[in-house]
Amino acid sequence: MASKDKDLSLVDYRQRLIYFKDADAERNKSERGQRRILQSRVEDLEALTVSRSGRFKGGPANREPFLKSPGFILVLIDADADDYAFHEKFLSRNEAGGRDAADELQARTKDYVKNIKLDAENTDITVRAYADLKSLRSACVRNGRMKESSSMSLFAHGLN
DSSP states (O other): OHHHHHHHHHHHHHHHHHHHHHHHHHHHHHHHHHHHHHHHHHHHHHHHOBOTTSOBTTOHHHHHHHHHSOEEEEEEEETTOGGGOOOHHHHTTHHHHHHHHHHHHHHHHHHHHHHTTOOGGGEEEEEEEEOOHHHHHHHHHHTTSOSOTHHHHHHHHHHO
């Protein structure tokens, strides 16, 4: 009887080995498929990348769709940074100052876009400034950039 138990466990181990080999073969097959897909995506991206000179790699066929489509630029501003606070001429004018700051940011961004030889008129430009208004308000009042703390809310409203 002990011999029979021993044989059963060997059969059981053999079945498990076959199962693991099949599972491993299936996993390898899946990984090869995923590698092929990844390699294809990498090749597509390499064909569409822009070199530093602004020319698309991959020939004229790859660049046509991109030249016809409008561009998009997103400018993110860390408005909490002490060294990069808004100029006092904007902060002191509350909501009107916020609107003027937004207009100047938009104009300077368009100038930059023109300088790097992109079509600024057909490029969507979005500017987002992120700040902890409470901390920024305290810093501006403390540094004398703003007379009263309630002005920061008005400035932020105009900027948006």
